[in-house]
Amino acid sequence: MTKLNTFRSGVDETGHFGIYGGRFVAETLMPLILDVEKAWEEARHDDDFWAEFDYLMKHYVGRPSPLYFAERLTEQFGGAKVYFKRDELNHTGAHKINNTIGQILLARRMGKKRIIAETGAGQHGVATATVCALFGMPCVVYMGETDVERQKPNVFRMRLLGAEIVPVTAGTGTLKDAMNEALRDWVANVEETFYIIGTAAGPHPYPAMVRDFQCIIGNETREQMQEMEGRLPDTLVAAIGGGSNAIGLFHPFLDDDSVNIIGVEAAGHGIESGEHCASLNGGRPGVLHGNRTYLLQDEDGQIKDGYSISAGLDYPGIGPEHAWLRDIGRVEYVSATDVEALEAFKLCTAKEGIIPALEPCHALAYVSKIAPDLPKDHLIVMNMCGRGDKDIFAVAERFGFDM
Amino acid sequence: MSKQPETRIAKRFKKLQDEGRPGFVTFTTAGDPDLETSVRILNGLADAGADLIEIGVPFSDPMADGPAIQASSLRAIKGGMSLRKTLGIVADYRKKDDETPIVLMGYYNPIYIYGVDVFLADAKKAGVDGLIVVDLPPEEEAELCLPALDAGINFIYLTAPTTTDARLPRVLEHASGFVYFVSITGITGTRSAVTADVAGHVGRIRAKTDLPVAVGFGIRTPEQAAEIASVADAAVVGSALVDQITANLDDNGKPGPGTVDAVLGLVKSLAEGVRGARKTEKAS
Ligand SMILES: Cc1ncc(COP(=O)(O)O)c(C=O)c1O
Numbered sequence: 229m230t231k232l233n234t235f236r237s238g239v240d241e242t243g244h245f246g247i248y249g250g251r252f253v254a255e256t257l258m259p260l261i262l263d264v265e266k267a268w269e270e271a272r273h274d275d276d277f278w279a280e281f282d283y284l285m286k287h288y289v290g291r292p293s294p295l296y297f298a299e300r301l302t303e304q305f306g307g308a309k310v311y312f313k314r315d316e317l318n319h320t321g322a323h324k325i326n327n328t329i330g331q332i333l334l335a336r337r338m339g340k341k342r343i344i345a346e347t348g349a350g351q352h353g354v355a356t357a358t359v360c361a362l363f364g365m366p367c368v369v370y371m372g373e374t375d376v377e378r379q380k381p382n383v384f385r386m387r388l389l390g391a392e393i394v395p396v397t398a399g400t401g402t403l404k405d406a407m408n409e410a411l412r413d414w415v416a417n418v419e420e421t422f423y424i425i426g427t428a429a430g431p432h433p434y435p436a437m438v439r440d441f442q443c444i445i446g447n448e449t450r451e452q453m454q455e456m457e458g459r460l461p462d463t464l465v466a467a468i469g470g471g472s473n474a475i476g477l478f479h480p481f482l483d484d485d486s487v488n489i490i491g492v493e494a495a496g497h498g499i500e501s502g503e504h505c506a507s508l509n510g511g512r513p514g515v516l517h518g519n520r521t522y523l524l525q526d527e528d529g530q531i532k533d534g535y536s537i538s539a540g541l542d543y544p545g546i547g548p549e550h551a552w553l554r555d556i557g558r559v560e561y562v563s564a565t566d567v568e569a570l571e572a573f574k575l576c577t578a579k580e581g582i583i584p585a586l587e588p589c590h591a592l593a594y595v596s597k598i599a600p601d602l603p604k605d606h607l608i609v610m611n612m613c614g615r616g617d618k619d620i621f622a623v624a625e626r627f628g629f630d631m
Numbered sequence: 632m633s634k635q636p637e638t639r640i641a642k643r644f645k646k647l648q649d650e651g652r653p654g655f656v657t658f659t660t661a662g663d664p665d666l667e668t669s670v671r672i673l674n675g676l677a678d679a680g681a682d683l684i685e686i687g688v689p690f691s692d693p694m695a696d697g698p699a700i701q702a703s704s705l706r707a708i709k710g711g712m713s714l715r716k717t718l719g720i721v722a723d724y725r726k727k728d729d730e731t732p733i734v735l736m737g738y739y740n741p742i743y744i745y746g747v748d749v750f751l752a753d754a755k756k757a758g759v760d761g762l763i764v765v766d767l768p769p770e771e772e773a774e775l776c777l778p779a780l781d782a783g784i785n786f787i788y789l790t791a792p793t794t795t796d797a798r799l800p801r802v803l804e805h806a807s808g809f810v811y812f813v814s815i816t817g818i819t820g821t822r823s824a825v826t827a828d829v830a831g832h833v834g835r836i837r838a839k840t841d842l843p844v845a846v847g848f849g850i851r852t853p854e855q856a857a858e859i860a861s862v863a864d865a866a867v868v869g870s871a872l873v874d875q876i877t878a879n880l881d882d883n884g885k886p887g888p889g890t891v892d893a894v895l896g897l898v899k900s901l902a903e904g905v906r907g908a909r910k911t912e913k914a915s
Contacts, residue, residue, distance in 0.1 A: 256791035416817035529744030
């Protein structure tokens with residue numbers, strides 16, 4: 229591991245984490261990106277901004293989310309003590325709302341009148357449509373045609389919340405194409421529109437900004453673990469799509485040498501099958517969607533589609549801070565397959581009475597591998613970043629259950 | 632302003648100036664709808680009236696392009712087109728025409744994956760004069776712009792209606808070849824600009840640089856091309872040409888026998904439009 233004084237100094241003034249990140253956008257957008265950066269710099273040093281954020285986190289989102297000792301799973305694994313950080317209990321059922329609240333506060337501060345977003349699983353779309361309803365702003369959500377088909381309940385939720393859903397047929401009709409389309413909308417509507425990106429990726433300042441909003445997860449965990457166990461956790465585990473829930477949990481602990489940190493990518497049918505969305509484990513550095521990061525791509529630099537049973541992990545890239553943390557060795561990145569995630573889904577539901585989203589099931593699958601061999605006083609925190617309501621149709625199909 | 636590589640671009644704009652007329656620039660995608668047809672189109676462009684040729688390098692995720700060019704990119708990729716093969720097309724073309732400037736237009740990732748230094752050497756050798764890389768603003772100039780200038784290739788910057796007067800000097804700092812003014816805030820092939828607005832923006836740019844200014848995005852007809860060319864140094868047409876290709880595809884995506892003639896016919900009438908335009912004097 230590269231030894232640094234701090235792993236938390238964030239991003240440099242040109243928007244890079246090491247060689248990753250940056251601002252690879254068209255000139256039409258560049259002035260806007262600089263505006264967002266300037267507004268964010270001001271907002272993040274403004275106590276009033278954070279006071280409003282904290283108020284909404286507490287009274288609207290329902291934070292702090294509990295840190296829960298998963299006693300029956302701990303028993304089942306027979307090793308480390310497993311805790312869940314229960315962000316699935318947030319309003320709208322995932323960690324995504326932490327970020328959308330933060331960004332819409334910034335959008336309003338900048339005087340923007342219209343919100344756009346991309347979504348894969350629909351969780352970020354729902355979280356965006358929700359805050360748009362709350363703040364009375366029109367909302368347009370871009371969603372790949374394939375995802376519109378496989379995430380019908382969330383599509384309906386977004387419509388109920390007043391959002392306009394634009395099914396994206398361009399490219400291959402999945403999350404990356406939805407993001408392309410959102411960027412195209414932004415280029416065409418620069419003055420009045422704010423783009424709420426759903427993960428810790430995209431051009432600077434998005435990766436750092438989204439992380440700062442999601443850090444509420446890790447900051448609470450620190451305090452709660454102190455209360456419950458009187459010390460820091462030993463291992464943190466989180467699922468990685470674009471990396472926002474993971475960086476939110478990890479970042480406050482990056483400088484604590486004793487804390488072992490693990491991100492779990494989706495291996496789909498297995499890394500060797502080529503059908504996965506593990507950018508760090510099966511991709512290489514490239515430039516897409518405004519940043520340099522690890523990407524799934526072919527030898528000509530054409531971007532490949534990701535595959536996972538979990539629509540929320542199905543992105544061919546990853547936030548640039550993770551790319552950097554991987555290269556310097558501070559965080560370990562592993563993967564879990566569809567089958568392993570489904571096993572974890574069943575286990576969690578049966579043992580804990582918690583129906584998890586398929587995304588954190590990937591994290592749990594990895595916990596189930598390492599927990600048995602760890603000592604009983606080893607403390608693992610896994611980010612339960614979403615609830616499974618949205619996934620019951622996909623899971624029913626896999627289990628051959630006719631809804 | 633940094634050093635300006637001497638390429639066919641400067642020579643061509645000098646010639647246009649001597650002739651007292653604006654230039655006409657075409658954009659088509661390498662390998663669209665297939666390798667053979669795209670090469671036949673390319674081979675006919677200069678005779679049909681193109682003064683400068685932009686060749687699109689296909690990319691899977693063309694963020695600044697509308698449906699027409701997106702589809703053309705995907706057709707080309709499906710047919711096996713790549714950056715390497717695009718350079719091969721240019722090298723072949725140079726055997727017949729060593730004067731018409733060729734500019735590659737695309738996105739950064741294929742170049743990054745090819746390897747910047749190897750790419751620049753190969754591109755120079757193939758006879759490429761300039762690069763337009765949509766997702767490399769001046770903030771990322773160290774990636775490719777500065778190395779390209781060292782390698783003797785022009786790096787052409789895009790400016791947009793959103794590029795303020797305060798920002799323009801930053802964009803123009805290392806601009807070379809010409810300046811490409813994107814006439815609309817939007818993606819390619821979606822709407823057209825108002826000529827009076829374009830004239831204002833071109834004036835803003837000319838006040839800050841001696842480089843020629845080409846205007847593109849949203850020019851579809853000979854009339855529009857003539858109008859825009861009358862307030863700029865060149866007019867660029869892309870989506871309208873690509874639409875001609877699309878219109879000539881059969882149900883299996885194969886180009887009909889009239890495809891090349893249809894595209895070159897449109898090039899001809901656009902070029903005539905531009906040639907008929909009275910060029911306004913440079914304002915500076
Ligand atoms: C519940 C849940 N977890 C995780 C993710 C993946 O995103 P990220 O890696 O940014 O947390 C998503 C995305 O939709 C999600 O809905």
